[in-house]
Amino acid sequence: MNQDKIVADNVTMRFGDVVAIKDATCNIKEREFVAIIGPSGCGKSTFLYVIAGFESASGGRIELDGKPITGPGPNRGVVFQEFVLFPWRTVMENITLGLDIQKVPPKQARKRAQKWINLTGLTGFEDAYPATLSGGMKQRVAIARALTYDPEVILLDEPFGALDVQTKNYMINDLQNLWTEANKTIVMVTHSVSEAVLLADRVLIFSARPSSIIADIEIDLPHPRGAEDEAVRDYENQVTRILSAEVDKSMSMERRAAA
Amino acid sequence: MSQAILNHAPAAGRNKLFDRVCVPIISLGIPLLIWEFLSRSGLINDFLFPSPSQILGVLWGKSGLQFETGILYGHVYASMMRLLWGLFLATVLGTLIGMLIGLTRWGKFIFKPLLSLFMPVPTLAWTPILLLLIGVDNKTTILIVFIAASFEVILNVIAGIENMNVKVFWVARSMGASRLQIFFKVIIPGIMPYLITGMRLGSGYAWRALIAAEMLAASSFGLGFMIYEASEFMDMTTIYGGLFMIALLGFFIENVLMGMLEERTTRKWGVQVER
Numbered sequence: 001m002n003q004d005k006i007v008a009d010n011v012t013m014r015f016g017d018v019v020a021i022k023d024a025t026c027n028i029k030e031r032e033f034v035a036i037i038g039p040s041g042c043g044k045s046t047f048l049y050v051i052a053g054f055e056s057a058s059g060g061r062i063e064l065d066g067k068p069i070t071g072p073g074p075n076r077g078v079v080f081q082e083f084v085l086f087p088w089r090t091v092m093e094n095i096t097l098g099l100d101i102q103k104v105p106p107k108q109a110r111k112r113a114q115k116w117i118n119l120t121g122l123t124g125f126e127d128a129y130p131a132t133l134s135g136g137m138k139q140r141v142a143i144a145r146a147l148t149y150d151p152e153v154i155l156l157d158e159p160f161g162a163l164d165v166q167t168k169n170y171m172i173n174d175l176q177n178l179w180t181e182a183n184k185t186i187v188m189v190t191h192s193v194s195e196a197v198l199l200a201d202r203v204l205i206f207s208a209r210p211s212s213i214i215a216d217i218e219i220d221l222p223h224p225r226g227a228e229d230e231a232v233r234d235y236e237n238q239v240t241r242i243l244s245a246e247v248d249k250s251m252s253m254e255r256r257a258a259a
Numbered sequence: 260m261s262q263a264i265l266n267h268a269p270a271a272g273r274n275k276l277f278d279r280v281c282v283p284i285i286s287l288g289i290p291l292l293i294w295e296f297l298s299r300s301g302l303i304n305d306f307l308f309p310s311p312s313q314i315l316g317v318l319w320g321k322s323g324l325q326f327e328t329g330i331l332y333g334h335v336y337a338s339m340m341r342l343l344w345g346l347f348l349a350t351v352l353g354t355l356i357g358m359l360i361g362l363t364r365w366g367k368f369i370f371k372p373l374l375s376l377f378m379p380v381p382t383l384a385w386t387p388i389l390l391l392l393i394g395v396d397n398k399t400t401i402l403i404v405f406i407a408a409s410f411e412v413i414l415n416v417i418a419g420i421e422n423m424n425v426k427v428f429w430v431a432r433s434m435g436a437s438r439l440q441i442f443f444k445v446i447i448p449g450i451m452p453y454l455i456t457g458m459r460l461g462s463g464y465a466w467r468a469l470i471a472a473e474m475l476a477a478s479s480f481g482l483g484f485m486i487y488e489a490s491e492f493m494d495m496t497t498i499y500g501g502l503f504m505i506a507l508l509g510f511f512i513e514n515v516l517m518g519m520l521e522e523r524t525t526r527k528w529g530v531q532v533e534r
Contacts, residue, residue: 054429074435084426087528088448098434101444131529149434 002030005065005153005185006051012059013046020046022210023060033179033186035196037243038206039250044189045157047206051187052078052155064153074102077146081158083138085130091141092117092126098149109148116144119178136167143175147182156188160195169227172198176224193243197235198225205242208250215242309496318500335504337480341397342469342512345404346462353409353461354454357416358446374413382407382468386475399476400469407468408461412454419453420446452525459517466509482508 006028013021020043028034038044049055050062053072062069064076077098085094092113093100099109117123120140130138139159146154160168172195179186179199190196196203197219205215217239225232291311297303298310321331359366360374385406389399423446431445473483486501 052429052433054432072429072432074433076433078430078433080426080430082424082426084424084430086427086445086448087530088451088524097431097444101431101434101436101440129528145430151433 002032004028005030005032006187007063007066008047008051008060009062010060011047011050011057011062013043013050013055014058019210021057021212023212024206026204026213026216028185028187030185031183033199033201034188035200035203036187036189036206037191037193037196037203037239038211039208039243039247040191042206042209042211042246042250044206044211047211048155048157048187048189051153052076074098074149075151076153076155077149077151078155079139079142079146079157079159081161083130083135083142083162085138085141085145087130090127090129091122091133094130094141095145095148097145102149112150113144113148116147119181120144120147121174134167135163136171139163139171143178147178147184151184153185153187154182156186156190158189158191161191168195173224173227180223193236193239194227194232197232197239198227203235203239205239205246208246208253214246215239306495309499314496314499314503317496318503321497321500331485331500331504333480334482334485334501335508337397337477337484338469338473338482339508341400341473341481342404342462342466345401345465345469346408346458348401348405349408349412349461349465350454350458352405353412353457354416354450356409357413358420358450360413361417361420362446370413374410378410382464383471383475386472390476395476395478400472400481403472403476404465404469408458408465411461411464412457415453415457415460416450419450422453423449452528452530455517455520455524458520459513462517463509463513466505466512470505 004027008024008026011021011024012019024047026034036044036047046055050057051064051069053069053076056070086097089097092110095113095117096106096109099112100106104112117126120143122137122140122144125133125137130141133141139162143159160171163171176199188196188200200219203215203217203219204213205217206212207214217235219235221229221231221235294308295310295312298305298308298313318331356366356370360370361367382403386399386403389402393399393402427445427449428441431441436444469481470483473481474487477484482501482505486498489495489497489501
């Protein structure tokens with residue numbers, strides 16, 4: 001198997017008195033698609049931001065290619081739930097921003113962007129401004145933007161979380177081949193079991209706060225997968241069982257805190 | 260940061276033309292006609308309230324369109340130049356100060372208390388100081404415009420920076436952007452809609468302050484000076500003519516000039532600044 005790309009060793013994250021993450025340990029291999037799932041508020045997005053270098057861990061060790069992560073860098077591309085597009089740039093200008101920053105000549109940048117524009121289904125929208133696009137289209141722009149400057153790792157922070165159910169299901173299906181084509185190390189945070197099982201090679205389950213990784217389930221199925229496949233359903237049930245126990249815990253914790 | 264809106268104009272051309280041209284003509288025309296009638300018939304004092312046609316006649320007489328008496332042009336030109344220079348200064352320095360307050364701790368430390376202290380001072384209250392410092396000069400009136408406009412520019416630039424989503428910076432940094440690149444590619448365009456809102460509001464305040472300041476601190480030219488001088492000669496028609504020009508130019512600056520600026524930026528991007 002491939003070598004380790006990202007190594008987290010006893011990562012701890014504290015915000016004041018609150019311990020969000022406690023001793024999270026995992027290895028993510030090169031070109032692996034890993035989904036992180038857990039009860040809401042468990043710190044899974046924070047864990048992703050630590051990998052991205054936006055936040056630094058309060059304790060433990062986190063490494064990329066054997067080197068400690070000290071800040072964000074162009075070897076990691078991020079896609080946020082809220083898209084975070086630049087309204088003053090057209091679709092094409094948003095997507096070529098990374099290459100523009102890296103001083104790639106515009107002509108070459110547009111050529112490289114076109115590949116991902118086509119693969120994300122944005123053809124014909126190159127000159128549109130983000131404000132004129134639907135949520136689903138905006139997220140396609142954000143995904144194409146992260147892929148175009150060719151980072152080694154793609155970090156997806158609940159990428160379909162802001163979309164309505166129909167759009168979300170359509171996009172998950174429509175983009176299945178994209179991830180295979182991208183052939184990158186991908187870490188996706190999600191709260192949807194079916195999203196995780198459909199897309200990922202491995203699902204890591206975070207516990208309620210203080211979170212650590214309590215289960216590591218390999219999804220040993222070929223891509224593309226169908227939501228109705230029996231094997232997919234079996235995996236979904238398996239993940240759901242572990243997850244709902246954690247959700248119960250985190251809910252009762254919240255109730256206790258409120259009381 | 261801001262709310263996105265979709266821009267489309269489904270209204271039929273005829274209705275739009277009716278709303279934008281016919282309605283103002285009717286709603287302004289009727290009172291003017293009544294005024295004209297009252298003034299001419301002698302029902303109101305035609306010295307204190309000269310008829311609109313007389314006022315237009317005086318404006319025409321003073322306009323540059325008639326040889327040898329092109330005096331109105333000089334007044335309009337003087338006021339407009341003062342406004343534009345003052346606005347230019349307010350935009351450049353106001354953006355700079357706003358960014359220092361919004362982006363640096365020491366900038367906030369130095370400028371924020373000064374801003375809070377001087378905000379409530381009416382711009383015109385600065386005139387005596389400026390008159391003593393500079394005297395009756397274009398610089399005095401330009402500085403009045405600058406003071407009047409810069410508060411709005413500064414406050415809006417600060418609001419623009421404060422309303423920026425931290426993730427915008429994260430995206431840029433994860434692409435390897437340097438501090439300089441973040442400044443020019445993220446911060447500057449990001450505050451643009453707010454800066455334009457600041458300029459629009461600032462230009463309105465500045466125009467009003469300028470006309471008043473010209474009454475105190477202008478020699479020989481400027482619309483404010485024109486009506487002030489006319490009052491000394493009890494020339495009511497010129498006073499009304501001046502007021503008319505001030506209203507017309509104020510509308511032009513705030514709506515046409517700033518509207519053009521908005522058309523090229525915020526409206527094209529579908530971004531709206533809430534105020």
